[in-house]
Amino acid sequence: MAFIQFKNVHKQFDRKVIFEDLSFEIQTGERVLFQGPSGMGKTTLFQLILGFEKVDSGTILIDNQPLSPAIIKGLRQKIAYVPQIIDWGQGVVKETLEEFMSFQSNVRLTHWREKMPELLVYFDVESSLLDKKFPMLSGGERQRMAIILAILLDRNFFLLDEPTAALDSPMKQKVIHYFSERKDATLLVISHDNEWHRLPAIKLIPLAP
Amino acid sequence: MKTPDINTLGLLMMLLLLAVPLALDFWLKLKLAKDMIISVARMLVQLALMGIFLEYLIKWDAVWLNMLWFLVMVLAASHSAIKRNKLSFRKFWKPIFGAMVIAVTFAVLYFNSFIIHIDKLFSARYFVIISGMILGNSMKGIIIVLDKFYTNIIKEKQQYFYRLSLGASRFEALRPWIRQSIRASLQPIIATTATMGLVSIPGMMTGQMLGGSSPMLAIKYQMAIVIVIFVAMMVSVVLALFFSIRAVVSVNGAIRV
Ligand SMILES: Nc1ncnc2c1ncn2[C@@H]1O[C@H](COP(=O)(O)OP(=O)(O)OP(=O)(O)O)[C@@H](O)[C@H]1O
Ligand SMILES: [Mg+2]
Numbered sequence: 224m225a226f227i228q229f230k231n232v233h234k235q236f237d238r239k240v241i242f243e244d245l246s247f248e249i250q251t252g253e254r255v256l257f258q259g260p261s262g263m264g265k266t267t268l269f270q271l272i273l274g275f276e277k278v279d280s281g282t283i284l285i286d287n288q289p290l291s292p293a294i295i296k297g298l299r300q301k302i303a304y305v306p307q308i309i310d311w312g313q314g315v316v317k318e319t320l321e322e323f324m325s326f327q328s329n330v331r332l333t334h335w336r337e338k339m340p341e342l343l344v345y346f347d348v349e350s351s352l353l354d355k356k357f358p359m360l361s362g363g364e365r366q367r368m369a370i371i372l373a374i375l376l377d378r379n380f381f382l383l384d385e386p387t388a389a390l391d392s393p394m395k396q397k398v399i400h401y402f403s404e405r406k407d408a409t410l411l412v413i414s415h416d417n418e419w420h421r422l423p424a425i426k427l428i429p430l431a432p
Numbered sequence: 433m434k435t436p437d438i439n440t441l442g443l444l445m446m447l448l449l450l451a452v453p454l455a456l457d458f459w460l461k462l463k464l465a466k467d468m469i470i471s472v473a474r475m476l477v478q479l480a481l482m483g484i485f486l487e488y489l490i491k492w493d494a495v496w497l498n499m500l501w502f503l504v505m506v507l508a509a510s511h512s513a514i515k516r517n518k519l520s521f522r523k524f525w526k527p528i529f530g531a532m533v534i535a536v537t538f539a540v541l542y543f544n545s546f547i548i549h550i551d552k553l554f555s556a557r558y559f560v561i562i563s564g565m566i567l568g569n570s571m572k573g574i575i576i577v578l579d580k581f582y583t584n585i586i587k588e589k590q591q592y593f594y595r596l597s598l599g600a601s602r603f604e605a606l607r608p609w610i611r612q613s614i615r616a617s618l619q620p621i622i623a624t625t626a627t628m629g630l631v632s633i634p635g636m637m638t639g640q641m642l643g644g645s646s647p648m649l650a651i652k653y654q655m656a657i658v659i660v661i662f663v664a665m666m667v668s669v670v671l672a673l674f675f676s677i678r679a680v681v682s683v684n685g686a687i688r689v
Contacts, residue, residue, distance in 0.1 A: 270593075273593070273596075273597055274684050274686075275593050275596070275685075275686075292682070292683050292684050295684050296683075296684065299596060299597055299598075299599050300599040302597070304594075304597040304598075306590065306593070306594055306597070308590045309594070310588065310590045310591035310594060311591070311594070312588075312591055312608055322607075323595075323598050323600075326598060326599055326600045326601070326604050327599075327601060327604065328599035328600075328601075329598065329599055372598075376598070376599075
């Protein structure tokens with residue numbers, strides 16, 4: 224079944240046209256890699272899907288239904304999103320995680336505390352990092368925490384915007400390996416890293432001028 | 433004891449006193465003279481008009497007129513709060529006007545009926561004057577809360593979107609900015625409340641004592657007023673923020689200020 228469909232989507236900011244007539248389709252269970260030069264509108268594409276930006280014309284369908292407030296709400300509870308710019312605010316990492324997990328739509332996640340230690344080890348994050356204030360974290364640490372959070376949300380659809388850009392090569396491999404083992408998941412990845420090509424069955428959607 | 437009148441000579445002497453700042457301005461080349469004269473002139477005209485209005489309001493003492501005057505003052509305060517923040521009057525006037533009407537009416541009526549126990553709750557001498565005093569402070573609070581809230585959330589849009597993407601409801605996602613902005617708007621009044629009576633004699637007390645009240649009575653009034661002002665300010669800040677969020681933030685979290 225089609226998870227996401229773009230039909231003749233047009234989007235522009237002021238006079239700069241980002242998408243002129245964009246159409247594509249992603250099936251549930253597929254793994255998709257979006258590639259294209261900087262400034263082509265990859266991040267904007269995710270923002271359109273998540274309802275943070277609006278199309279100027281054309282339609283976006285999620286499970287064959289056009290984006291509406293109710294569909295957007297459902298989608299945000301079903302998708303795990305790792306944004307390109309990761310900002311958790313000013314607070315201590317652990318407390319911020321607690322707060323995210325206390326949102327009404329996440330309270331059903333009762334086992335995240337037990338699952339976390341294993342993920343911290345896998346992604347090579349020292350547990351002392353949880354007691355730091357988020358703004359103190361390095362770029363790579365933020366990226367790994369965002370990936371860990373996305374996994375803890377226990378959702379089957381991932382929207383990853385440059386999830387490995389700030390990581391060293393062995394860590395990139397580990398992230399890609401983790402997602403290649405997630406056979407249950409639908410993956411939408413934006414990345415300049417060619418390592419993602421090695422993910423089995425990945426489908427490329429180029430965004431080119 | 434009766435308050436001594438200020439006669440024409442007294443008023444002239446009052447204006448003559450301005451020669452001191454003007455001389456200093458000239459001597460130090462501060463170039464403040466124009467601004468100073470304009471603001472003093474505005475003050476004189478505004479207070480004179482207010483004096484005339486209040487004379488009549490108190491003389492006629494008609495409930496409907498007092499209420500109308502009150503609503504006009506709230507509308508003016510809302511306008512001023514919105515313009516200060518360069519927000520859209522069309523979108524923001526209802527939330528802010530509503531918030532101030534509710535908070536200030538509640539505070540004044542509480543003061544009139546439970547603290548000073550007067551029978552005519554809407555009499556000009558108390559309703560109009562006390563609400564005017566409360567209103568100014570509520571307006572200051574609303575200016576700060578709206579400024580902090582809408583400036584910061586737009587600046588920190590990435591963080592806000594991230595929270596929404598985690599499945600947060602509109603109010604869950606907005607929580608950090610709601611907290612920050614309300615705190616910022618109330619901190620000044622909390623700070624001044626703590627030093628009251630240490631460094632200065634508050635304006636209302638001065639007026640009352642010059643008018644012949646005993647210091648103890650003036651102080652009791654002052655205490656009550658400080659508390660009433662604080663309560664009205666907090667309630668109007670919270671209501672104005674929440675009403676404005678309902679008006680400009682869509683259920684999906686899109687902000688259209
Ligand atoms: N809210 C906005 N207002 C105006 N212009 C915007 C806005 N968001 C994005 N743009 C512009 O749209 C274009 C596409 O931005 P986008 O972030 O989608 O690019 P990208 O493909 O993700 O780039 P990168 O690979 O560098 O992350 C850029 O030129 C950007 O300046
Ligand atoms: Mg991008």
